Amino acid sequence: MTLHTRLARATALALVALLSLTFIRTAEAQVDMTHWQVTGPGATLSVDNGFATLSYASPKLEPIILTADKPVTLSDDARHITFNWARLWGDCDMVVLVQDAAGNTHELKCETSQADPEVVLSNFRLAKQFSMWHTVQTVPFGKPDVNEVNKRFNKQDAQTVMNLVWPRPLKITAIKLTPVLAKPGKRWGGLYPPAERTAMNERGEGKLVLTQLSWDTVDSKDANFYSVIADRLRFGRNQPATLFVDDLIVARDNGDWDQPLRYQLQLFDGYAGKLLWQTEETLTIDLRDPVALFANRIALPKVPTGRYFIKSIVWDSNHSVREERTFQWWVAVSDVSSFTAINPSDVGMWWEDGQAAKTVDAQSTTLSLHLSDAYRTSIPDSARIRITINDYNKQELFTKVYKQQDQIDVTFETQPGHDYFAIAQTRRGPQILDQRIIHIGRTGQSTLPDMGKLAKQVRPTRDEFLKNTVQLQPEYRVPTTFYDGYYPWYNHDDIEAYRKWLIQAKTFESPTICVKAGWSDVEVLPGVYRWENLDKQVMAVKDSGMKIMFAYTPYASSPCVPIWLDVQAQQDHRGDYKDRFSYRYSCMSPNYGPNREKFWQAVAKRYGHLPWVIGYRIYTPAITSNVDPHVRRMGYAPGMQQAYAKWLTARNLPVEPIAPVMNVDGVHINNMPPDFSQSWQNTALFFSDCIIQSDLSLAKAIREIDPTGLIQLDRKNEPWAIERIIPELARMDMALKNEASPVFRDAMLQ
Known part of the structure; x- marks a missing residue:
């Protein structure tokens, strides 16, 4: 890791640590699952350091029950039960069983951030882009607002409504998993190739990991911070939004699971907005290991309400780019009104003012690439800067290799209604040490192709x-x-x-x-x-x-x-x-x-x-x-x-x-x-x-x-x-x- 990388990483971690302290926790302490028991066909359970690993083999798709050693009493203001789960293979539906004060048992269905199969199964690559880790919350079970009930109903009906509320206290007694088949177009699961995955599901086999079982005491609208990473369907209240390493990169099927890699994340104030934050890390991690993935999850900073854009890039040990991805992050509720953006010079190399995209209105466009003194000091003397301009059809319009310098200006011709990608790479021979991309669009519209003489337009009423x-x-x-x-x-x-x-x-x-x-x-x-x-x-x-x-x-x-x-x-x-x-x-x-x-x-x-x-x-x-x-x-x-x-x-x-x-x-x-x-x-x-x-x-x-x-x-x-x-x-x-x-x-x- 270069000096520049270490400094940037240290600064980012310190910032995240500081911001994380500002989150007011509205979830109870995590439930200790050490002494929970499991029943069901082929079911085994082991709990280590807060992670509960469950395996099962249920050919007839009979349910698997995780039972608490003693019921867990929820606070009176509890609204959702929450936890994280990693699915290694198999597929299942989950409910949390709670018992009310009258002794009645209720099933709380779990909503999970796993991808919608209607979309994912049309392209298996999309399924593999999702991390094995998912956030989970049950359907809500909070008590209705008494004042709102009295406002909306007459006295008799209001009493009827309040009588429907489950008597407190509520207690978690178990989690029930029902294995399901990964039918084409309906379900999907795990990291395995489709044929192997299908065979395992047909045998009713599955393996998953649960952690951080707890509950929320506020709804999202009343939280201090609530956000959704839309591309990963990952939601959370009063806690930092997170990405996992396997959100950024797909493990190769050739056994290349635990090679060293380096990732970089950049956060922008909207797609065409300025760069706000960057973090990067070099690590060796087994992409099949859910515990390692969870331990190395990446916390995003606390930002004001708005819509944000995230870019990621991952390199392998040979400095070759493995994956580039983008994410949309929607922050619905935030109790902070401003965020101090990182100076573009702190990231070492940047296009223009550090943004991910911009529009231009001139035919002849000049872009500026900047390299800070610290950045040029941190890279090898033999490294060169290669700049390529591609149009949206990936046709190369310009490419040139430059020596290291503080600013490189590139001029190229644009057409109305066309967009381009300017790619700057720091290279040492074939190795790509670093990369920055900016999306450029020329405002306006292209001319409609000539169609010759057209027939008279006759439209039906x-x-x-x-x-x-x-x-x-x-x-x-x-x-x-x-x-x-x-x-x-x-x-x-x-x-x-x-x-x-x-x-x-x-x-x-x-x-x-x-x-x-x-x-x-x-x-x-x-x-x-x-x-x-x-x-x-x-x-x-x-x-x-x-x-x-x-x-x-x-x-x-x-x-x-x-x-x-x-x-x-x-x-x-x-x-x-x-x-x-x-x-x-x-x-x-x-x-x-x-x-x-x-x-x-x-x-x-x-x-x-x-x-x-x-x-x-x-x-x-x-x-x-x-x-x-x-x-x-x-x-x-x-x-x-x-x-x-x-x-x-x-x-x-x-x-x-x-x-x-x-x-x-x-x-x-x-x-x-x-x-x-x-x-x-x-x-x-x-x-x-x-x-x-x-x-x-x-x-x-x-x-x-x-x-x-x-x-x-x-x-x-x-x-x-x-x-x-x-x-x-x-x-x-x-x-x-x-x-x-x-x-x-x-x-x-x-």
Whole structure:
């Protein structure tokens, strides 16, 4: 490790140690599992230094029970049971068994940060990118607020609600694991290659490690700090956010498990923001050893509320780059308002002002790479600086090797709507000692390819379009998109796969297809529109006889909003972020609406005049979440609260927070008395108005550019008053695609 590296590491560790002291713990002391017992087929349990290692072999998928030597009494204000677990292989569902004061046993289902199989199994590489370590919390079981209950119910119903609360104290008696098969498209588990993993799961075998069993006493909204590393689905309250070494690197299948490696992490204030913090470490670690991974976990600093961007790079013992990755970190609650950023010179080598990305508007662009005196002293005299400029198709535009100097200026030509990656490497022969990358985008748009003379545009009216009872509208699911886990983000779109899909769509006699106008895939930096892939897809339809409806085509491996946009995530009434596979945003985020409308207007301006483009299908994420184990209202982000205050004021109603969902944890909603309170009626109406406002505002923005374009409103099976928007749809000549309707479901079944 160089002197520069040691100093940077020491400074970073001291900073993290200092910041960690500022976290106010709201979790109880960890439960000692030393004397716990295990029962179940082939089950063995060993506990060492706080880590409980469990193995099982349950061919019939019978449950495995971890039983406490004596019940663990929870504090009266406990709200979630939490722990960490590492899955080496196998797959299982987990519940924590608690006993109430009346002697009744309840199962608390566990929510885990493991990846959503719907996404992961489409690409096994993504599964292997997740650490074996996951954070776990049970479904909540806190007591409802008595004042809120009395406000929302009459005296009799309020008493009914309070009688549903499990009598305290509650006691942890056991953890139950039910082995499950890793069925394709449904489950996944472990580090092993698919064939071996599948065979082990079919035999009902599994091995995992548990540690830090405890419980929280606050909800996320009341925590001093709450954050989610969105790319790893890792959440936590009042504790430092962490990454594990196996988040940064995939162990090779050739037995290269415990070679020396060096990693470096950089934290940025958003994708296009300044560098805030850096840490690096050199270590030898067995990537199969969960205890070693846990001991060497990497704590991120405590930062203000916001959306952050993390870059990581890992080298092997030969100084060859093994992995480069990126992470999105969402900090929902923080009690600090500022963070002292690291000076770029402290990291030794940096582009421009130390940022990860920037936009330019000049054709001739000059970038500056800086090397500090201390950095140049720390690297070998024989080392050279190699600079390469690649465009987004990975075409090399510039490469040159320089001697060490304090500043290197590189000038190259840019095109509107194109983006580039400038890569600086400190090299000694073939060895890459260090590396810095900056993403550059030229604002503007490329010119649409010449298509010759176009036929006159003849578009169907809404009623003509809907003349058939059922119409097949295939959606093209993009297999890999802009943010797919590789960095830099080069273009790897497969236009041939798309053309084959077009042939299939035509075989099924589809009159209209849905092409994804992915905001995050096109506007890769603010005002930088990477149209190339979408251009190819649109042009391929020209002579097919089919029409195009631009749509969002969701859940296709890319975030819902660009990585550079600072938006708030959806939160439930406890403040939790619940999505399991992407960054789901709140529709009332201040930056969201205007930027989304600007993008869709750009789509309409570029393609709306083409004869085979007939319209747009729009969608606003509902203020609900269908994430297992509960359907939750997700309309409690700060932007929603601010919008609600304005909504109430406009109606001369007293301003109050959005009413929380009135339920008793652990009790089915059907057992609750009905909530007819004015607070809940206002909240439900406001939620509905938010969706209506978002949908209609976008439709009007599109119509400003493309007045005759057909607009479909897409609605999922989500609980909101969809009938309230129907008069507006009729007035604006819009169509409704309602996936919650019996007619739609019947058509799908047919």
